[in-house]
Structures are given as structure tokens and as C-alpha cells.
Amino acid sequence: MEMVGAIPDNFPALVDRASREFGSTEAISDGDVSLDFAELGQQIREAAGALVASGVKRGDRVAVWAPNSWEWVVAAMAVFRVGAVLVPVNTRFKGREAAFVLKKANVKLLFTVVGFLGNDYVSDLRDSGEKVDSIDDIVVLRGDVLEGTVSFQDFLNRNTDGDFEEAESRAAAVSGSDLGLIMFTSGTTGVPKGVMVEQGPIIRGFSHYARELGMRQGDRMLIVNPFFHAFGFNGAINPCFIHGATMLPHPIFDVPSVLQRIQDEQVTVFPGPPAIFQGLINYKNLADYDTSSLRSAVTGAASIPVETVVDMRERLGFDTVVTAYGMTETHGLVTICAADDPPDVVANTSGKALPGIELKLLDDDNQEVEQGEPGELLVKGYAVMRGYLDEPEQTAETIDEDGWMRTGDICVMDAQGYIDITDRKKDMxxxxxxxxxxxxxxxxxxxxxxxxxxxxxxxxxxxxxxxxxxxxxxxxxxxxxxxxxxxxxxxxxxxxxxxxxxxxxxxxxxxxxxxxxxxxxxxxxxxxxx
CATH class of the missing domain: 3.30.300.30 (ANL, C-terminal domain)
Known part of the structure; x- marks a missing residue:
């Protein structure tokens, strides 16, 4: 086993390490486009130079509103390189919903698509009746370049030697405790809240997750989880850079196309919510496809029957199936099962806390509950978010002065520390x-x-x-x-x-x-x- 350099705590250094250590390994395969880690790293560096040329400063907010694609990865990783903050936008949002997020985060530059999968987010935004004054530039990653926007290629062409050097010097100054992303999660108050998360905790938590999945160089990960979601960015793009695995972005979940892709692309690792795996298992023509390449799956985000875990192993061919629990506010991850946990533990629990994270369960009077009794889950440690963007009251309601964060989820914990989420305290x-x-x-x-x-x-x-x-x-x-x-x-x-x-x-x-x-x-x- 060749030794690979230590895992850095920030995304620019992670990209550089992947270019160096996994250079000729395929990094991403998307339609006709295939890039190895050296080529992908170079694309990211050039896009970072173009961001500098476009006037993006350290700490500026840059949004990506687009389905899963190779361009999404390049744009997002370039944002971190110049010391800026990434604001991923939900691809299902209508113009009005997106405008709220872009305004709230004070976004300066927007990467988006026109005509890709029938989406025209530029017109959606313009027709919403909302004006986002902070945006200086709209870059079209894929599709028709409408008036007042610039194509991805023309954007990349802005990069000069001087801009490239400035981007590289900024990249070297990025650290894991820098604000990395503002991920918007819909709030119980009826408007989305911007969750401020750092780069280091995402890498730290999900490197543990990648180890439970047994990820290794040359793995091929099918990514149906949307990149704008913590399960897609933190839980897929990030571990692929950590381990030199190939990203296979899949913009829309459709059972036959996913099965075909598993067979054609020899997919080995596949994260997703239970509904995705149930859809494959229940498909009448499942036997027509060869899914024998599948090895590791992680699921979560909903309750899962034991039969599904057994079927994932027996009918889809996974060796490892684990469940995990997390939320955007915890950098995406709090607990995870071990790779060798039996199916009933995987199905009936969400695993136990990652090293470095503490959990406690409280009743309505804020007293700790007896083991096996339900209580609201509180989390403490490196995974807790910085807070909600410009919402000090909501942040203080969620995180107490000792650093304990209320999740709003009710669960029970067993003697081994495994949790089972039983209910949503909030009505979500x-x-x-x-x-x-x-x-x-x-x-x-x-x-x-x-x-x-x-x-x-x-x-x-x-x-x-x-x-x-x-x-x-x-x-x-x-x-x-x-x-x-x-x-x-x-x-x-x-x-x-x-x-x-x-x-x-x-x-x-x-x-x-x-x-x-x-x-x-x-x-x-x-x-x-x-």
C-alpha cells in the first residue's frame, strides 16, 4: 500500500494533494468529459485565477446554482482557492426562493446553467420580480449564454498570469478554520437560514466516514445526492478528493439510467437516501443489469427497514452498508455505523458519535434522560456549525454558551452509544x-x-x-x-x-x-x- 501524504484541513490543499498523489487516476467522468486528478486540479487553478480577474475578494460570497456536473466541482473548488465562501443553491428552488438566498448571503458572482436538463435559472431569477443588487457577474457553466451573462469558457479566459499567481498565494493562506460554505436550510420560521460551516470539520468528519466505507484510490462513486446538499458536497465530492476516487455525477435519479450507469461505469461506492436503494430493489428488470461491482453504500436521512439493508447486500451486492446521521448544522455528520455492524444495527440505529464529538439526550426539563429513554439529541464538538448567518438570536437558541447544539431530533441511545432517531421535535x-x-x-x-x-x-x-x-x-x-x-x-x-x-x-x-x-x-x- 503506497503511503499518501497526511490529509490537509482545507480544500485548496486537498485539491493540490489529490493532483500530486492521484494525478493520473480518473477524477470525474461526466458524459463525454473525463478528467484525471492532475487535469481537474489545473482546471480548478485556472478558474480560481478567473475569479481573481473577476474581482472576487477574500471572504466574498460566490453561489453555484446548477445540477450535478463536472463544472460544479471546478467552480466550487475554485471559490475556496481564492479565499471566498461558497453558497450552494438548491436546484429545485424557484426564482423567488433563490433570490432570497442570494440576497441574504450578499452573493457577488453566480455560477449557473441555462437549458441543462430544461433548467433556465437565469430567466427564473429575472422573472421572479426580485432584484439581487449584490451580483456583479452571472457565469453560465453550461447552456445558452443570455444577454448580461458570460460563458464558462469566456470566464476562464479572463485569467492572466498575474491573476493566477494571486489566486495561488491566496490558496496557500486558506486554513481549515476559515468559513467555507453558507448552506441554506429551510427554517421552521418559514424562511431559509444560512448555516455557516468551516472547511476543516467537513474534511475531518467525512474522512472518518470514507474509512468506514473502505474507500480507496480508483473507487468509482455514483453521486445522485445533489451537490448543493451536505450529503452531496461534504459526503461525496470531498471523500473522492481525499481518497482519489472517481466522481460520477448523476443529475437526475431514474432507476434504469442509474442501473445502466452502475453496470457501464463499474460503480463501487454509492451513497444515497433509502428511497433510492428501495427504488432499485423494487425495479422489475433489476435482474437484467450487472451490479456486481457495487461494494459500499451509506444511507441515512430517513428511517430504513431491516429488509432493505438485507436486500442491499443480497440483491444489489453491497458488502458494506452503513447508516449515518447528521444535519447541515453539524457539517453534515454526527454519528455513523461501523462497517462490520450487523444488519439490524444498521437498520435500527444511525450509528454512534464520531471521535471528538459528544452527545447527550435531554427531556423537556433539560435533564439528561435515563439510558433507553427518548430525549432531544444535543451535540458538542468540532462538528457544530459556526452559527446562522446574521441570525444571532436563532444561533443562541440553537447553541448554548457551553457549545451544546440542539438538533430538534428525538432519539434513544443504547449502552454502546448507538442512537435511534425516533421523531422530529420540530414538525419537519x-x-x-x-x-x-x-x-x-x-x-x-x-x-x-x-x-x-x-x-x-x-x-x-x-x-x-x-x-x-x-x-x-x-x-x-x-x-x-x-x-x-x-x-x-x-x-x-x-x-x-x-x-x-x-x-x-x-x-x-x-x-x-x-x-x-x-x-x-x-x-x-x-x-x-x-
Whole structure:
């Protein structure tokens, strides 16, 4: 086994190490484009020079709003090189939602796409009616170059020798404790919050995860998890640079195309939420594809049946299946199973804390619970975020003065320290791996003229884990047409937020402090669905 240099604590040094140690190993394969680690490193360095030429300074915010692609990786890693901060934007966002994020983060330059997979984010933004004054430049990574934007190639051509040298000297000054990314997570208050995370903790936590997956040079990782998400950037791009594994970005999950890609590209490592693996296992033509190259999988972000873990090993051919738990606020990772944990442990727990991270469970009176009793999970250690961007009150509500961070997740812990997440303290539900916040959906739906009041809950769904159900109190002018309301929601919000079910209700059940009794709505929903 050849010795590879120590893992650095920041992304510019990680890219340089990969170029040096894994130079001729394929780094990324995307359609007709294949780059080895030396070529990818060079592309990133040139893009960094172009950022300097474009006036991006240390600490400036640069956004990437695009599906998974080789250009995403180049743009993102170039941002870190010049000492700037990366703001990934959810590809499912509509123009109005993206504008909020771009304004809040004060983004100076936006990398995006026009016409790739039918997306035209530039027009979405321009047609949203929101003006983002901070943006000086829009660079089109792929697709048609609209007026007032610049192509990726023309952007790269801005790089001069002087800019390149300036970028290189900035790269050398980056450290792991620098603010790395602002990742927006939808808030219970109904607007997304910018989670400030550093570079070092992402590399530290996910190098442990990559070891449990047994990742090694020459591995081939299929990346269906969106790059804008912690599971996609922190949990896929980052470990591939650490270990010299090939990134195989896959912009859209579609069962036959994923199975074909596994067979054609000899995929070995595949992270994803349970719904993705269940989709493959349940596919009627699974036997037509050769998935024997698969070796390691990590899943999480939703509960998973034991049968799924067993099927992943027996029917898809994985040797290693582990589950993990984390949130954007913890740099993406808190706990993980060990590679040799038995299927029932993998299915029924989310593993135990990473080294260097402490956990405790508290009851409603802030007392630690007895072992095996449910309590809210609190996390302390290097994984805790810096805080929410420009939200000191929300940060203080989440992280106490001793550094303990409330996750809002209820779980039980066993004698070995393994946790099982049983409930969301907040009313968030997870739809196909996407955190979905009722408050955000409700505040949008209230803008509809026929909606008087609305309460949204998550209801179980076999394929996606949970989907939304909306209880609607009609406005005084009369009840909404529910089919029309569903169409309206699809226009106004990302598709995973759109409720699957809409029910009219005379009044919402309230508790004495006038909060909606969601437990009562859940009971009604299960009665209606049965």
C-alpha cells in the first residue's frame, strides 16, 4: 500500500494533494468529459485565477446554482482557492426562493446553467420580480449564454498570469478554520437560514466516514445526492478528493439510467437516501443489469427497514452498508455505523458519535434522560456549525454558551452509544431525503386568496418516506378548488414541498396556547388515508 501524504484541513490543499498523489487516476467522468486528478486540479487553478480577474475578494460570497456536473466541482473548488465562501443553491428552488438566498448571503458572482436538463435559472431569477443588487457577474457553466451573462469558457479566459499567481498565494493562506460554505436550510420560521460551516470539520468528519466505507484510490462513486446538499458536497465530492476516487455525477435519479450507469461505469461506492436503494430493489428488470461491482453504500436521512439493508447486500451486492446521521448544522455528520455492524444495527440505529464529538439526550426539563429513554439529541464538538448567518438570536437558541447544539431530533441511545432517531421535535418531515418544513409551505399557501388558514403535516409514503398533507380552512370568500390549489402550489414552490394531499377542514384544532395540534391532524390524516 503506497503511503499518501497526511490529509490537509482545507480544500485548496486537498485539491493540490489529490493532483500530486492521484494525478493520473480518473477524477470525474461526466458524459463525454473525463478528467484525471492532475487535469481537474489545473482546471480548478485556472478558474480560481478567473475569479481573481473577476474581482472576487477574500471572504466574498460566490453561489453555484446548477445540477450535478463536472463544472460544479471546478467552480466550487475554485471559490475556496481564492479565499471566498461558497453558497450552494438548491436546484429545485424557484426564482423567488433563490433570490432570497442570494440576497441574504450578499452573493457577488453566480455560477449557473441555462437549458441543462430544461433548467433556465437565469430567466427564473429575472422573472421572479426580485432584484439581487449584490451580483456583479452571472457565469453560465453550461447552456445558452443570455444577454448580461458570460460563458464558462469566456470566464476562464479572463485569467492572466498575474491573476493566477494571486489566486495561488491566496490558496496557500486558506486554513481549515476559515468559513467555507453558507448552506441554506429551510427554517421552521418559514424562511431559509444560512448555516455557516468551516472547511476543516467537513474534511475531518467525512474522512472518518470514507474509512468506514473502505474507500480507496480508483473507487468509482455514483453521486445522485445533489451537490448543493451536505450529503452531496461534504459526503461525496470531498471523500473522492481525499481518497482519489472517481466522481460520477448523476443529475437526475431514474432507476434504469442509474442501473445502466452502475453496470457501464463499474460503480463501487454509492451513497444515497433509502428511497433510492428501495427504488432499485423494487425495479422489475433489476435482474437484467450487472451490479456486481457495487461494494459500499451509506444511507441515512430517513428511517430504513431491516429488509432493505438485507436486500442491499443480497440483491444489489453491497458488502458494506452503513447508516449515518447528521444535519447541515453539524457539517453534515454526527454519528455513523461501523462497517462490520450487523444488519439490524444498521437498520435500527444511525450509528454512534464520531471521535471528538459528544452527545447527550435531554427531556423537556433539560435533564439528561435515563439510558433507553427518548430525549432531544444535543451535540458538542468540532462538528457544530459556526452559527446562522446574521441570525444571532436563532444561533443562541440553537447553541448554548457551553457549545451544546440542539438538533430538534428525538432519539434513544443504547449502552454502546448507538442512537435511534425516533421523531422530529420540530414538525419537519423528510420527503425523499429532502428536509421539508411545514411552516415554510404554510406561509406560501396563505398567499393564495382562497386559503384562510392551513396546517401541513408529513404522512407516511412507501416510496418517499413521508409526503405533505395540507389541512385547509377556506377563506371567508369561499373554499379553494383543491385541484387548482395543487397546480398553484407547484408553480410557487419546489416540488418536494408541494403537499400530496389537500383536505378542507372547518377549523384547525388548537391547544390552550393556540398552537395547532398537529398530533390531532396526524390522527385525522391516518383515518382519511385508511
Amino acid at each position: 418531515f423528510i420527503n425523499g431525503g429532502f428536509n421539508t418544513y411545514p411552516a415554510e409551505i404554510e406561509s406560501t399557501m396563505l398567499e393564495h386568496p382562497a386559503v384562510g388558514q392551513v396546517s401541513v403535516i408529513g404522512v407516511p409514503d412507501e416510496r418517499l418516506g413521508e409526503v405533505g398533507a395540507a389541512f385547509v380552512v377556506p377563506a371567508p370568500t369561499g373554499p379553494p378548488d383543491l385541484e387548482e390549489l395543487a397546480v398553484w402550489c407547484k408553480k410557487e414552490m419546489a416540488n418536494y414541498k408541494v403537499p400530496r394531499y389537500f383536505w378542507l377542514i372547518d377549523e384547525l384544532p388548537l391547544n390552550p396556547s393556540n398552537k395547532v395540534l398537529k398530533t390531532e391532524l396526524r390522527d385525522r390524516a391516518s383515518a382519511l388515508l385508511s
